[in-house]
Amino acid sequence: MIQELDTLLTQNEIQLDIEEIILKNKDNKIKGWKDSMNYLYNFSIKTGYIQEERLKLNIILALFYKHQYDDIGFQVTINCSKPEIIVGQVVGAAHYSNFEGECVICFENVGSEKRKGLRAYEFKCNESILFRQFPPYPYFNYHNIIIDKKHTPQILSRNTIIEMLEMSESMPSYKIASNTDRVGTGATNLTHRHFQAGDHDFTVFHAKPLKEFKININNDDIIVVQWLNYPCCCLKIIGKNKKFVEEIVFKLFNSWRNGTFETLDASLQTCSLMSTLNITNNNYEFLIFPRNAEQPRFLTSSTLQCIKKEFVGIFELCGFAILPGRLKEQLLQLNSILTLNQNQLNNQLKENLNQFGYIEFYDWLSEYYFNGYDNNKSIYDNLTFALQKSFLIILSDNSPIKLNQFELLNSWIEQSKILE
16 A cells, blocks of 8 residues: 555645535535545545554443433543553654654654655634644544644643634534643643544533533623533533633633642643534533643542553543553453452452462452442453443542532632623
């Protein structure tokens, strides 16, 4: 496949084709962005840049409903197509270490000798020139990375909010997301400003509110702010007027970033963000997940590090777990070890785990596998059930506001002055 790349369309030709597709569908924005992405996806498959065969290796578990957060299903996946990325460790995969420009997502990589099959679509948003491209291992439908053409640091600001809302307006129903700008809170590349995006029906959009605030603007427009019943803290801002939504979102973002919270280090405050235009009611829906980069306080707990050592990103906050591929084999090995030990929690189990190099799972098995074991299920099914339970705890671990911390949430709302 690779030897044929020289005969394929250039980046300029791809750009013109996509512009034509979008122009042709200017009266149907959804068809425009979907058709243009299908075109680029099929090209990326043809060149081998997206490796569909590797995507088939991923494990997608059934939606998880056995929890306290109303009737919403969390999606847990084991991603076997990409390497596990842990900050401070060198990623062995060539894709992450062999690139043009200043980093792996720089525009210089598009169509280069090191990325011959990579193409992108450039567009203007706010005052920036952005481009969107597929990653080599998409997580779900239309998963794109949207990148600033200029290599500039990942710094969240009001412009981040403006750009997300603009993209939501131009691509209705598409989900535009931004990871944070602090180490340890989701983003793996803080040197180059970028967004994540996709067309997945994320769990968080179905979460029910614990508390709701209604803001009347000009006696006509109402902006609703909901604190969601969800494992990690999330505020959902809903409204039809894009400018008013932007204003409320920025006040909340700014007060979290620069406010005074006695138990939190202000210099480590940040947010993860997601935006969409809901086509069923024509409302903008903007999600703010407060984050804090204090470690290990707001990292995944030590017992759950065996499940996920990577930092928790925006898609996971939204209810889509992306767990490392090593778990595919590890769950099978744990199944064998537990069977060998007659599924008992005892010193012999600890010795067996140590013998096979799985001792880091002992505390996890004790707390999440044996606690709540279902005799009507197989050992392997109980392991995957424990995995799903663990994901929800991981989300809570990474959130600086827990479900019972009403005072902290109210302090944030008061400092934002959105109700004045």
